[in-house]
Amino acid sequence: MGAGAGRTARDRARRELSQNFLVDRHAVDLLMEAADPAGTVLEPGAGEGVVTRALAERGARVTAYEIDPLLAGKLAARTRTHGGIRVVRGDFARARPPREPFAVVGNIPFSATARIVDWCLRAPHLTRATLLTQLEYARKRTGGYGRWSLVTVSSWPWFSWELVARVGRDSFRPVPSVDSAVLRIRRRPEPLVRDRRGFTELVDLGFTGIGGTVRASLRTRYRDVDAALAAAGIGPDTVVAHVRPDQWITLYEALSR
Incomplete structure (x- = not known):
């Protein structure tokens, strides 16, 4: 059948x-x-x-x-x-x-x-x-x-x-x-980030997986990545999936200054 x-x-x-x-x-x-x-x-x-x-x-x-x-x-x-x-x-x-x-x-x-x-x-x-x-x-x-x-x-x-x-x-x-x-x-009643395009570009780059870590991915475009990671409480060997949303916001704020 x-x-x-x-x-x-x-x-x-x-x-x-x-x-x-x-x-x-x-x-x-x-x-x-x-x-x-x-x-x-x-x-x-x-x-x-x-x-x-x-x-x-x-x-x-x-x-x-x-x-x-x-x-x-x-x-x-x-x-x-x-x-x-x-x-x-x-x-x-x-x-x-x-x-x-x-x-x-x-x-x-x-x-x-x-x-x-x-x-x-x-x-x-x-x-x-x-x-x-x-x-x-x-x-x-x-x-x-x-x-x-x-x-x-x-x-x-x-x-x-x-x-x-x-x-x-x-x-x-x-x-x-x-x-x-x-x-x-x-x-949310008020957005936590005003620049949607800038935040999205940062996150998209991080999720490309280039180099295997968030640090390696972000360093292909941004300066002072190590300082931003430290401010967000993210270790240098952290893979992208383990970065919390609130940490991404701190990263964005630090890297967009």
Whole structure:
């Protein structure tokens, strides 16, 4: 029998679209507590609408995006009498962001995590994004392994990253192979760095890995690197992933004088 034998069209759609529906009310409550939804909220991957309805129950004005036409149609039919819910059939990551302050909340497809997070970080009026992601993804983005990623460091002056809660795999149907987590990304009231381009160039250079250490990479373009490293409390042999976001800010301040 072929690899797809015995699977229905819905089974194939769930696999292709990374559809793992949230069925645990406690997990929904954890997501809502972390999101504290109000005002305009966009929801990626609305699925069967469990999160959609929870957001609306808390008074949010929800625009729910669902790429699966069957699910989008069903959700639109179920919520058509609810004035606080609008269902959009389409890819959230291709949507135009609102021109007013808004939040993003959702149980997002694992396969689209990077695209959705990137969309959120680029949206000028986003206030916060509260997302159910793979646990490993959330830990990597919040320094959970003692290592920091490029996306977290480069956005740190403008956004904080926090792993709020762990959600077990049994909270979903079908049950995924890994646990999840509530990841919260919040725009800072005031940026920690004003020159986005200068900070980004510094971080990008550090993450090139030239020479194997932060010191070796930065010395290809900057002077007084050793003094800047000392001011930030970074050893000369430190590899880039072990440099904390706050240390990058100190590096930038020292090297941009």
